[in-house]
Amino acid sequence: xxxxxxxxxxxxxxxxxxxxxxxxxxxxLYPLELRPGVISLLAGxxxxxxxxxxxxxxxxxxxxxxxxxxxxEVSGLALAEGLQYGPTAGLSSLLEWVHGLQEREHGxxxxxxxxxxxxxxxxxxxxxxVATMVNPGDAVLIECPAYAGVLPMFQALHCDLTEVDTDAQxxxxxxxxxxxxxxxxxxxxxxxxxxVPYGCNPTGMTATLDRRREVLALAREYNFIILEDDPYYxxxxxxxxxxxxxxxxELEQAEVGRVLRFDSxxxxxxxxxxxxxxxxxxxLLQAIDMxxxxxxxxxxxxxxxxxxxxxxxxxxxxxxxxxxxxxxxYREKRDVFEGAMRRHLTGLAxxxxxxxxxxxxxxxxxxxxxxxxxxxxxxxxKAYERGVLALPGTVFLPRGGKTAxxxxxxxLLGEEEVEEAVKRLRxxxxxxxxx
Amino acid sequence: MQFNIxxxxxxxxxxxxxxxxxxLHVGLQYSLTNGLPALREWMFGLLERAHGRHxxxxxxxxxxxxxxxxxxxxxxxxxxxxxxxxVEAPVYAGTLTIFQALDAEMIEVETDGHGICSDxxxxxxxxxxxxxxxxxxxxxVPYGSNPTGSTATLERRLDVLALSREHDFFILEDDPYYxxxxxxxxxxxxxxxxERDQPEVGRVLRFDSxxxxxxxxxxxxxxxxxxxILKVMDLHSMAVNLQPSSFSQMxxxxxxxxxxxxxxxxxxxxxxxxYREKRDVFEAAMQRHxxxLAxxxxxxxxxxxxxxxxxxxxxxxxxxxxxxxxxxxxxxxTALERGVLALPGAAFYPNPRKTPxxxxxxxLLPEDQVDxxxxxxxxxxxxxxxxxKQARSSEPEVMLTCLASASPGVGTxxxx
Ligand SMILES: Cc1ncc(COP(=O)(O)O)c(C=O)c1O
Ligand SMILES: Cc1ncc(COP(=O)(O)O)c(C=O)c1O
Numbered sequence: 001x002x003x004x005x006x007x008x009x010x011x012x013x014x015x016x017x018x019x020x021x022x023x024x025x026x027x028x029l030y031p032l033e034l035r036p037g038v039i040s041l042l043a044g045x046x047x048x049x050x051x052x053x054x055x056x057x058x059x060x061x062x063x064x065x066x067x068x069x070x071x072x073e074v075s076g077l078a079l080a081e082g083l084q085y086g087p088t089a090g091l092s093s094l095l096e097w098v099h100g101l102q103e104r105e106h107g108x109x110x111x112x113x114x115x116x117x118x119x120x121x122x123x124x125x126x127x128x129x130v131a132t133m134v135n136p137g138d139a140v141l142i143e144c145p146a147y148a149g150v151l152p153m154f155q156a157l158h159c160d161l162t163e164v165d166t167d168a169q170x171x172x173x174x175x176x177x178x179x180x181x182x183x184x185x186x187x188x189x190x191x192x193x194x195x196v197p198y199g200c201n202p203t204g205m206t207a208t209l210d211r212r213r214e215v216l217a218l219a220r221e222y223n224f225i226i227l228e229d230d231p232y233y234x235x236x237x238x239x240x241x242x243x244x245x246x247x248x249x250e251l252e253q254a255e256v257g258r259v260l261r262f263d264s265x266x267x268x269x270x271x272x273x274x275x276x277x278x279x280x281x282x283x284l285l286q287a288i289d290m291x292x293x294x295x296x297x298x299x300x301x302x303x304x305x306x307x308x309x310x311x312x313x314x315x316x317x318x319x320x321x322x323x324x325x326x327x328x329x330y331r332e333k334r335d336v337f338e339g340a341m342r343r344h345l346t347g348l349a350x351x352x353x354x355x356x357x358x359x360x361x362x363x364x365x366x367x368x369x370x371x372x373x374x375x376x377x378x379x380x381x382k383a384y385e386r387g388v389l390a391l392p393g394t395v396f397l398p399r400g401g402k403t404a405x406x407x408x409x410x411x412l413l414g415e416e417e418v419e420e421a422v423k424r425l426r427x428x429x430x431x432x433x434x435x
Numbered sequence: 436m437q438f439n440i441x442x443x444x445x446x447x448x449x450x451x452x453x454x455x456x457x458x459l460h461v462g463l464q465y466s467l468t469n470g471l472p473a474l475r476e477w478m479f480g481l482l483e484r485a486h487g488r489h490x491x492x493x494x495x496x497x498x499x500x501x502x503x504x505x506x507x508x509x510x511x512x513x514x515x516x517x518x519x520x521x522v523e524a525p526v527y528a529g530t531l532t533i534f535q536a537l538d539a540e541m542i543e544v545e546t547d548g549h550g551i552c553s554d555x556x557x558x559x560x561x562x563x564x565x566x567x568x569x570x571x572x573x574x575x576v577p578y579g580s581n582p583t584g585s586t587a588t589l590e591r592r593l594d595v596l597a598l599s600r601e602h603d604f605f606i607l608e609d610d611p612y613y614x615x616x617x618x619x620x621x622x623x624x625x626x627x628x629x630e631r632d633q634p635e636v637g638r639v640l641r642f643d644s645x646x647x648x649x650x651x652x653x654x655x656x657x658x659x660x661x662x663x664i665l666k667v668m669d670l671h672s673m674a675v676n677l678q679p680s681s682f683s684q685m686x687x688x689x690x691x692x693x694x695x696x697x698x699x700x701x702x703x704x705x706x707x708x709x710y711r712e713k714r715d716v717f718e719a720a721m722q723r724h725x726x727x728l729a730x731x732x733x734x735x736x737x738x739x740x741x742x743x744x745x746x747x748x749x750x751x752x753x754x755x756x757x758x759x760x761x762x763x764x765x766x767x768x769t770a771l772e773r774g775v776l777a778l779p780g781a782a783f784y785p786n787p788r789k790t791p792x793x794x795x796x797x798x799l800l801p802e803d804q805v806d807x808x809x810x811x812x813x814x815x816x817x818x819x820x821x822x823x824k825q826a827r828s829s830e831p832e833v834m835l836t837c838l839a840s841a842s843p844g845v846g847t848x849x850x851x
Contacts, residue, residue: 012478014756017536020535020536020538021532021536022535024528024532024782026528026756026778026782029766029767029778029779032767032771032776033776035771035774037774038771038775038776039774039775039776039800039804039807039808039811040775040776041775041776041777041794041795041796041797041800041808042776042777042778042794042796043779043796043799044581044645044738044739044778044794044798045796045798045799046646046648046651046738046798047709047710047713047798047799048650049709050647050648050705050706050709050710051648051649051650052440052441052443052649052702053438053439053440053650054438054439054440054441054449055438055439056436056437056438056439057436057437057438058436058437059436059437081652082650082652083650083651083652083653084650084651084652085646085651085652086652100683111474119676120500120654120676120679120680121676123675123676123677124675124676124677127674127675127676128675147470149673149677152670152673152674153674249437259500261821266465270461270462270463270464270682271463271464271465271681271684272461272462272464272465272466272680272681272685273462273463273680273681273682274500274676274677274678274679274680274681274682293532294532294533294536295503295504295507295533295675296499296500296501296503296504296507296654296676297503297504297529297654298499299654300653300654300680300683301502301651301652301653301654302650302652302653302683303680303682303683306650306682334840367524370534
């Protein structure tokens, strides 16, 4: 038996805005439509027969045999559903599929206090989760460096961002522990920790099993929710067996319900289709859905219907095979990039090779005297002049500041371009060093 | 990827569209925050045709994940929590929740069969306390309003525009039913078009939606208006959901660019005609079953009938106000028992109240079901009337019984 935290537990975690949201008075009427024989004039839906679409066909490579193509067609009832307004949390077919996926991947069973909501990309649900829990000015724990895309949402809420250090083994639980132990008595404790545990954007790091367990223990001890943003989960390509997610590991805990997990189809199916999902405690998801109902009603039905028809045609095994192909692709890209780094930047930069994701995070060794240096001016001026662009590390620092690190993304470039780019970086560094 | 659509001019003809590799690639990748450039370009052209606004004249377009997404961001861009705003009443319930989340002070401006009552708006603004900051904006659905179905007349629109200038507020023109207009051919221009003739341009933020013409499930809508406002909305998008689906946008773009503006116009006209027929069917059934039992103004756009249930017999001393009855109670009790549901009007008022109005959608039901629904509603109103009559006559009865104790044998029989 899974010991899920009770519903009341979460009321302390909801933001004031989330608590004040009232369910729409209309919503309460819709269940009445289900009464047999009732004729309903309620729904303000357009009539789908006026929509021009009659069928959608999609061709995809077979996940198991890339020489074969699979045809998927969305038509009839599935298309009608895809063209019309749909449920706030997502199309039930896709939700069902995702529940099954989470059970397979993370050992979480349906009906044990958690559920799923589909978002318009994971960014959409991450934002809503943050707004659901964090009040303006609240303290928030965030790994550092952190995915730059979440910084504006915390900044918009004027959060007090407390940086938790990371290293090659992911988030430093020792740093987290010391922050929490030394938390000022007078200051309200943080309600959430934001972390990207696999192939972190920007550091490429994957948190080790020990670190994850320690963070989970701290979450329990200091009572905060872990926001596990995991878009690179399926892009793990390390040699060792993969570590379980926080969402899976929390089953080892005495109580379950302190992990809110985010998955994304952006890196494995399509980023433009904008589908992600949140999985976690029901009361939190309920609050997220209420935000959706106000802000954008729902994730597009058609993209959900298309994604479902594809995923359903593949099945879980096909999906798994597909993600393995994708992660192998990035592993090769990583190898190419690292080869070029070794050839051109040995002694000029420091790095740890990533085992997941699509980013290399490296420190430019700019000064010989041990001073750290600043990658930003160099990248924006000298590197740019030499025709190479990378992201200066400072944009990933929640509280800003100088850093000698840069992030290079190796997802798109071909081998020759990589070679040339890294060569130009070498020249830039050499010039900066005054050699 | 390939999809079939009905041709814009005839529903029997099918067109097959094939996304090129390049188009598919764009549709599957991250794209710009404010939308696919080619789709924005197409929309610029449409707005120029429909509203006479030219590109490069201080306004721009952002594509959103449905117009709700844009309205939400537009409202957040313009107001602070607690600010006073003007809201037409009754109003689209989906924006009420946006305003409530911001704790807005909603000042209701009445509407009638001709749309917004601009004289009432003037009154409100002229009596505005001098110590209180003026409202930031006015929110309105000018065509086929949800829920009232009414369309604002040209005079009303011009009045509102003048007021917005006089009192310096924005007009949020939420216009998803613009293309679902089926009234007389001299349709009033949009606020967005009309403001071109004002001494200054830039107080209208317009929202368009493809939900009623192309597909509500695609989630594509647009905001058009002053550049500085849209820029702030784009920044909001970057933080919260990055961008609307490239995939949805690409599908829409493919259809729209294949059709061209004329094809789109032809399609929209066919959709409007469809709703016109639905309206006619519904109204005929209203006349058959609810004449004398309900009051309504026939809508000339959109998909909603807004009508007042005459729950008390007319001419009774029970006039305006609460005594007119409460449709919510009736719907949840008698109507449900008799197997018909309409949306109680209370859901559409910014501030809580009882109202005898209901909203009925005529978009989905076929003729026989419309007839049956309204037949049932008739029975509901008749039953409510009987009950209210009984209730009313039972009030004097108490008195009469008192009287009766004084002088036995008088009047008690009659009052039954
Ligand atoms: C760590 C992280 N989280 C979230 C996202 C947003 O992804 P989505 O496309 O699912 O919104 C990204 C995208 O780059 C990311 O790197
Ligand atoms: C008046 C009004 N505004 C906005 C919307 C939301 O439309 P969209 O699907 O474009 O988000 C609706 C939908 O019913 C509506 O009636």
